[in-house]
Amino acid sequence: MLTAAELHQRAVSAINAGRFGLSRNLLDRAIGRATDEATIASIEASLAYLEAETGDRARAMRLCERALARPGVPEETRGAIHSQLGLLLMLAGMTVEAREELDEAIRAAEACR
Numbered sequence: 001m002l003t004a005a006e007l008h009q010r011a012v013s014a015i016n017a018g019r020f021g022l023s024r025n026l027l028d029r030a031i032g033r034a035t036d037e038a039t040i041a042s043i044e045a046s047l048a049y050l051e052a053e054t055g056d057r058a059r060a061m062r063l064c065e066r067a068l069a070r071p072g073v074p075e076e077t078r079g080a081i082h083s084q085l086g087l088l089l090m091l092a093g094m095t096v097e098a099r100e101e102l103d104e105a106i107r108a109a110e111a112c113r
Contacts, residue, residue, distance in 0.1 A: 002029075002033075003033065004030045004031070004033040004034035004035070004039050004043070005030075005039060007026050007027075007029050007030035007033065008026070008027070008030045008039070008042060008043050008046065010026050011023045011024075011026035011027045011030060011043075011046060012046055014026060015046065015049065015050060015053070020050060020053065020054055023046075023050055024047075024050060027043055027046055027047050027050065030043050031043045031044070031047075036072070037070040037071055037072045037073060038070070038072050038073050038074060038077065040067075040070060041067035041068075041070045041073040041077060041081070042067075042073075042077055044063045044064075044066055044067040044070075045063070045064065045067050045077070045080065045081045045084060047063050048060040048061070048063035048064045048067070048081075048084060048085075048088075049084065051063060052084075052088060057088055057091065057092060060084075060088055061085060061088050061089070061092075064081050064084055064085040064088065065085070067081050068081050068082070068085070075108050075111050075112055076108065076109075076112045078104075078108050079104070079105045079106075079107075079108025079109050079111075079112065080105070082101045082102070082104040082105035082108060083101070083102065083105035085101045086098045086099070086100075086101030086102035086104075086105060089101055090102075
């Protein structure tokens with residue numbers, strides 16, 4: 001049986017190949033097997049990307065916010081999620097909020113140096 005991390009990696013590969021249906025199935029299975037908050041947050045971030053790519057930006061933003069609210073998420077992952085949320089906010093015309101998220105992403109990147 002594949003682990004949550006293995007399913008997540010396969011889902012990311014499927015997203016990159018444009019195979020969104022397969023990716024959603026893999027991500028749903030991965031989140032069901034994940035046992036720690038950091039892994040769940042990473043999977044939620046991938047789900048958010050998938051939602052944005054398939055047209056539901058509002059759900060994508062909610063998934064990003066949920067992932068950011070989880071405890072124990074590594075700073076590098078938090079930075080990527082802040083960046084993703086910032087882009088979604090920018091696309092929604094929410095420039096002030098987008099800038100705040102992008103600033104958080106930059107702070108997280110600098111903390112990882």
